[in-house]
Amino acid sequence: MSAETVRTIIDDLGALLLFTMILILAAGQIYRAIYAVAAQSLLIAIAAAVLATATGNTDLWVIAGITLTVKTIVLPWVLHRVVRRMNVRREVEPVIPVAATLALAVMVVVMSFHLSATLGPVNQAITGNALPVGIALTLLGVLVMATGKTALNQMVGLFASENGIFFTAMAVTQGMPLIIEIGVILDVILAVLVMAIMVLRVRSTVDADIAGLDRLKG
């Protein structure tokens, strides 16, 4: 397919990604957030596949596969299990009101678009709005972590921002070198496992959410 169509596809995917991110931000229930992030990962995988067909870069197929298996299936499943084990209350009341969060989100998006607008034409193979979307996704993911009350929200947010980075990497260059890509994903998995262990440990020792602890200060 032509570069033009690919670009439009990527842009549309970017828009969808942003949409899912908004869902995560606004998600009142932890399960919804998890589903949303899984969907987001799925979109990433699709994007990878699209780019693979466009550029004929086989590495991207691998990446698409990994993303699909790991981020769309395995990790959400892990999170699901954790939520089960913790049997937390489903509703998560955010740190700051959702409205404010969304307002911040808008600011972030605007800022990132403004920023990439000032860059001028970056002569990449494929860009379009990939860069601003990537920046926005990364920052919004962190915003989720900052506003989400529970440890789970924060883990979800972490994925989200990782997704943002992956998307950018794929869109702006033809993806990172495969080995790096794999290493990164491995790290993410490890990190999630360690986090999960910590969460459960705290839940088992003192019946509290680890993200709620704030004894150490000053």
Place this chain on the structure above:
Amino acid sequence: MTGERSLGLLLFEMTFLVLLGPLVTGIIQKIKARIQCRQGAGVLQPYRDLAKLFRKGTVQADTASGLFRLIPVLVLAATVAAGALIPVVRAGPPSFPLGDALLLLGLLALARFLTAVGALDAGGAFGGMGASREMTLAPLVEPVLMMVVFSTAVAAGTTELGALAAQRGTSWVLAWHAADFLGFAAMLVLLPAETGRIPVDNPDTHLELTMLHEGMLLEHSGPGLGCMLLASHTRQIVTLGLVSALFFPIGPANGADAAGLLLGVGAFAAKILVLASYLALVESSYAKLRLFRVPQFLGIGFVCALTALALRIL
């Protein structure tokens, strides 16, 4: 104008001052007595007192250290040495560098310091009280004295009393400026303080609430007391001599012949007499001030001296 004063002359003047010292006290006492319509003791009474004291034995406080016996000696020596710096009969710088006003003030301060230390040596309340008060007033008097000296020295460009006097020349009346009047005024304020007389101190009382200098002499006795008294007589005349050297330069300057010498002595005696009667007058027409009023009294002198200096410099 004037030649240098030889060492012989210096020593002569020194002895002259020492011998004359008690007489001045006697005269002041006499004048006071007259003013108070009393007969009063003869002018030679101080000599008799001294003679008596030197004949007596010594009683010493059991707590006093070995230093105590030495104090009167040192005090007398320092005071008399100060006397050597005063030009009495003739102006002009000494051939020997012994005539500096600052050195003179230093020696007097040394005597005062040693007196205070001696007073503390015996222990007991009176000595300490006297020493404390004396050493409180001294730092207030000395700067003013220093400024008065400066007010003339700045003009002359030297602090050597002989040279200062010589600078003034013979006809001192014409040479006076406004600054001199103010400086002299300051000196008049200081004189009672420096000679330990009313309104600052009262030499005749031994009432612990009023006495300053006497309190320090309380434990001395016999020859020791004699030395201290002689020292205070000398101190008094030296102070008067300083004033006369600063403000009434010496009479006939030229020639060291007998006639000039006599004239000089005469002029000096006259000046001392005037100042002495001034002291007597003040003493018998004022009451003693409370200790903490004295600084204000000295403040007058400070202001006069400062103004004098300002007039000199501006």
Place this chain on the structure above:
Amino acid sequence: MNVDSGLNLMAACYGAGALSALLARWSGRLALSVGHLATLAGAVVGLGVSLSVLLGVPGRTLTQPLPALFPFARLSLSVDGLSAYFLLVISLVAVAAAVYGPAYLRTYSPDAGPARQATQVLALNVFVGCMAFLCCAGDAMTFLLFWEGMTLASYVLVVSDDRDGENARAGLLYMVMAHGGTALLLVAFLVLTERAGAFDFAALRAAAGDLDGTTRTTLFFLALVGFGTKAGVVPLHVWLPRAHPAAPSHVSALMSGVMLKVAIYGLLRFAFDILAPVAGPLPSSWGWTVLVVGTTSAVLGVLYALQQHDIKRLLAFHSVENIGIILIGVGLAMILWRREGVGGVLATVALTAALLHTLNHAAFKGLLFLGAGSVISRTHVRNMEELGGLARRMPWTAGLFLLGAVAISALPPLNGFVSEWLTFQALLGGAGRFHGPAGLVIVFSAAMLALTGGLAAACFAKAFGVTFLGRPRTAHAEHATEAPPSMIVGMAWLGALCVALGVAPGYAMRLLDAPTAGLLHGPGASAVVTARGPMVLSAGLTASGTAATAISMTMVTALLIALTAIAWVLRRGSRRGPPRAAPTWACGMSPTSRFDYTATAFAKPLRFVFATLYRPRREVIRETAGTPYVVRRIHYAGEVVDLAETQIYHRVQRGISSLSQSIRARSTGRIHGYIGFVLAALFVALLLFGVDQ
């Protein structure tokens, strides 16, 4: 004596002394003796070096490169007249301290463990060594290294009595203020080194040559504050009366007598030598500032000293006063140098006065601290109110302390008077040169100097009288005994110095030639002050060109001695036989030691007169027996505050600590906050730097 080898030898001595701390492993006493012996040796060598430079070829500078320790700065030593003179001062006092030290440390703290003794030996040698070589530094880096070494070593000595929390606090204050001062010095030096591209003084001089006026003045004031902190000028003095008493007494002698002078050395070196416009007079603002600062320090120093009852604190405050007097001389030298131009006479007089007073103060302040030390080592009491009557129990100490007291009170015929006389002459000459307000300022500081002298006399009449005379007030004083001979010798050395410098100062002028001529590029001290031969001091020619004022300390002394002899004959009187002893007159009661005037009582009138400066606080609690007329017991407590301390330092300290407390209290412990900060940081950074303006 060959200077290079002398310096090496000196370094070897102090190094050996420092290493001798290791001996404490076997015997603390051995370490003490050997260490102080090494210090003594080093000091003696130092004397040799400095004398050989001062009496050698004038205007010659010997430089000796050191091994290149740092890639960016060559280290070197360079000894000229100024360095040698201050090396002399340091060594003279160090000799006394080294002789005095071991016995003092043994008698004062016999229970001290070998660890503490080792620390003291090590720190003492490092301290003295750093001071000695600081004066010989040939470049900024060496200077700063020794400067900080000196600070650190003295800090260790201050806190060496580690169980006393008060010492630790004093050390902290000292260290912090010293550090602040050093920070300013760093900036002052680094600005020059950056322009020069090198660290050695010669290069800095060259670089300073093409500075513009404002930069030059800024640098000077940086240095003034930096060195002033170390020298303890008001209001930067607050550390001094705390730190100096905390150290062992012979170290206090070194700190008060010498370390402050090292700061003066730094100031002279920086202002006159490095920063001065090429061989030209200094900007007038410098001199006037220094003069005013000096006058203030002199007066306030002695005023606060008057109200102290801790004998070492009292002495420490007097160091503030004397530094002030020295600075008056320095400031005058700056002013007059500018006024008269190069070759002026009065500037030389002023500088001579300052330098001579540096030496004199080192002598008598060292003596006084050692004297206080031997009292303390015998009584373990620093509060004068608990002493008294020691003159009969420790006659030697008492006599030497009295000597020092007379000297510091600027009374003839001792050395304090000489340098103050020169200062007065310089002031007088200055007053003659300047008409209008400038002249008045000078005259006023002259009056203040006179006031200072008088107050000092009062203060030491009190200090000596209350400590040594009258009756012993406590058992401590009751059972005191004379100090061991080695301590007496240490004091006697300095006492002899006071007398010699007082009676025959003319002979010391030769030593001042090199520094004065070197700094002012004019006539040397002896050419001006002893123009009429070493017997006679004269203040050079005066404004009206008439004969100079002159004094001859030697003759005055001779006269005094002769008169004393005569008076002694009078004093013996006609009646022979020993004096009859009787109790002191106390209105018929049999007096006890409670009758004696206390230090508080002695200083009370002056406390009244200067109440505005003291803000005295006093509380009297009287226990009456039923009726108010019968008083059982009166409890009296009074204190005097140091204005600078209460008005400036305490407020600053309170402000900072409360501020940081509140900030810390407000900080969050919630992870969301943490993340928020990261996000915000990125956000702001992107907005600030993201777009190329």
Place this chain on the structure above:
Amino acid sequence: MTETLLWVLPLVPTVTALLMLTTRDRRILSAIDVCGSAILLALTLVLAREVAKGGPRALGVLRIDDLGLVFLLLLVVLTLAVSIYTVGWLKQAVAVGNMKAESLRSYFALVHLFVATMVVTVLADNLGVLWIAMEGTTITSAVLIGYHGHQHGLEAAWKYIIVTTIGISFGLFGTVLVSAAAAAHGAVGADAMSWSAIMKIAPMLNPGIVRIGFIFVMVGYGTKAGLAPMHLWLPDAHSQAPTPVSALLSGVLIKCAILGIIRFQTIAAAACGPAFPAEVLLVFGLTSVVVATPFILAQNDLKRLLGYHSVEHVGIVALGLGFGGTIGTYGALLHVVNHGVTKALAFFAAGKAIARYGTRDMRVIRGLLAVAPIGATLLMLAALSLAGVPPFSIFVSELMILRAGIGQGHWVAIAIFLAMVVVIFAGLLHHVGAMVFGEPTATASREPEAWSPLLGMMLLAAIMILLGLTIPASIDGLFRRATEIVVG
């Protein structure tokens, strides 16, 4: 030969970590620990000599140049010191019950894995590998921080892992942008992320993208380095981690992040001109110095105090890099080493004091000099050195940084810097002086000081004082070459 060494080096700690799993005996574990560290040090020294002779070496994604060597040396020396210290520390900790005897091997294994990841971080030439290794350090050290397993430990660990992961994901984003910019200039595949390859084409890169990339990296790795205002995790982590781990975190880990920043700084300087990264570094540096001050002054927890102190010193390093120039950069690199050594020493001494008094509350620790003279002296020395007093090493590096600042005429920065340094000096000396002097608290244990911790501390103290008194020619040469790499 040397190239293979590049791969051997990270393997050494990894193998050591695996060996740890073979036994449970504390003595054997400690022996393996020390041996492993010693071997690591030896190999590093060999490598250092080779590099000094033959210049940078590269093999695949790993590369060693003088810049990396500076950090590598710091890392291995501290590792050895930590191992020696741990011997005695562990004995005591087990005796008291802070560490469970059966879980010691996992502890040792984790420590060495941690070290391995840091070695990779330092050796990485490929910026992606750099990132991976950095995340690896986060994961391993997070487990170590939470090792004691009590609530506070886990809280600290969680904050640490979350915040730093966020941080370095920003770092990854920046890396991606930079590599994108590089890819636009024909750098394909692994080259697009290879630092050495990028440096060749750096001047041609799109300044806009590199600019944004550098900001992301600065904030990202800055978080890991503990620069304010991203520093908040640091005091928590440092106060909760076991003492040897605190030493490694403060001494090396945050320095590795600094290395990451320096790598990108060079690229940014080439692409956007040196002014831009310098500006950013200056702002973050000053912020750190200022922010750390009040928390140091009003602190009661000894280890938190040291943690905030690390924030200040990382800020100083950033200042040095920001002032730039040969002197500034040299000073900054020297400061990295000096602070690493000194801070590790400080943590060691503090750890012993804490063990002695059984609390981290500085208001309780009193009269240390009386109960543990050597340890107290070392603590005092470390404090004075941290405060920048000669003849200790930090004075030298701070002096050079100051010099650079004055040379560049950054008067405001200088003024703030000096003011803060003096105030912090006061605070630090106040705290430490109160702990060292005075009458000892009754609760203090009077047992004699164990040899191995002292040995470890002596090693560091020796380096600290040596570098304060002189900089040997070899080390100077190393720093000069490293400086050239940064300044160009």
